[in-house]
Amino acid sequence: MTAMTARIKDSLYPVTFALGFLLLWELAVRLLSVPMYLLPAPTQVVSAIDGSLWSHTLVTLGESLTGFILANILGLATAVIFVHSKPIEKGMFPLAIALKTTPLVALAPLLVVWMGTGYTSKVIASMLICFFPILVNSVKGLKAIEYEAWELFSTYKGTKSEIFWKLRLPTSLPYIFSALKISTSLAIVGAIVGEFVGANKGLGYVVLVSSYHMDTPVMFSAIIASALCGLLLFWCIGLLEKKVIFWTRSEDL
Amino acid sequence: MTTAMKEQMDSASVQNPGTRETMLSLRNCSLSFGNVPVLDKVSLDVYRNEFISILGPSGCGKSTTLRLMLRLLSPEAGGEVAYSSPDLSLGMVFQKPVLMPWLSALQNVMLPLELGEKKFSKGEARDKAESALRLVGLQDYLNHFPHQLSGGMQQRAAIARALAADPTVLLMDEPFGALDELTREKLNFELLRLWESPETSLSSIVMVTHSIHESALLSDRVVMMSPRPAGVTDIIPVALPSPREAGMEELPEFHRTVKELRKRVKHL
């Protein structure tokens, strides 16, 4: 009970500050009569929201979520292969780094050329940007087993697959989750970059089109929606992490 | 091994120490890591029903010696690690508890029973794990996770895990090194009680320690190792009566042994 009220109290601080900030913003825009195309007031942003924003949000969320999930499955699988084969790791890791250092923004037009302006090019963009964190963290996590734990498994004749499922994978979970949390916002970035280059729906498309029309309130609403998408994904992963990794309390974000 | 057999062996070895049965022996074992020689022709027999302590400066190769015994490492050519029988069952307790944080105490103790060629059904493993935890006094903490247990309790769980697999020879690498003095003292005597208990199949214990006091109090023989490259420099028998009990630190023989060990440590 007291923990509950404490938590409510804790969440009161950011809520109060956010409300205060919005109020200041509104007042500043009105009192200084800032033109709407430069900075719309919060109320103007709210009145620009309609049903289409919701459907564009769902599109972007769908693209990023698909990219996020596929990249993480693929990245984890690659990490498993790396951990079990030194030659493959040595041969492919530089490629993975090359992929990481190539700016996604530079690749996005190519993706659209290859895969068209639809769903797929955005999913791939999102995957490309999410792939590296999970790969690196999983490799690190899968190798992070205690030497003595490995000896324990060896003493009792544990097989390679037992060492993987009962030791390596659980050991790597905290590393995997920290990659997942990093990727939540990256996944949205990937989808939006993809939408910038060529799309007819999604939040990136909304931002782009509204900028052509100087429709700043709509632009703001799309920017805020994309931020909220990232926040939502991050929060879901955080919740899942607390359930799965019950044995450590991670304080870092 | 049945209890009757164990008792028989006990009396046999007491009456006839000259022909004691060897459980495990290291013969002429040398080992280097890269070009750093660590062990130099180590030979050591571990007899049935004895408690051996290995004493030596840190970094001299005590843990490495235990790893040889476990066959996690192999000696260089010319050396040999021999077991009394091919299916000699060894247990290992590390300096750290090495518990899986995602498993409960019970699941941790069941873990070795469920590895490799499965000798036990889930139910059997559970029963064995429960009784091992009961032996170390953790029967009320079966479903606790390692982070909910104190350091002493974690090390007890690690001992239970080693015991659950019914080892004949138990190897321990500074098992209580990380614990406070009081807990350590308590666990030392618990260990002796477990060793003597007919409920365990335990016949021999080899314990690495850096405490002269502990080695004199617990063991039948103290093996002294020299600094790297280490060999066995001395094996000192401890003539304290068994079973060992609290209060034996007062006996003149205890002081004699401690003094003797101190002297040899200085010479290393």
Ligand SMILES: Nc1ncnc2c1ncn2[C@@H]1O[C@H](COP(=O)(O)OP(=O)(O)O)[C@@H](O)[C@H]1O
């Ligand atoms: N896996 C390893 N690789 C390289 N050197 C090692 C390894 N394990 C131990 N050593 C070295 O061998 C020596 C003996 O180590 P160890 O047996 O752990 O000593 P002790 O247990 O007596 O403190 C130390 O100098 C240590 O640095």
Ligand SMILES: [Mg+2]
């Ligand atoms: Mg050691």
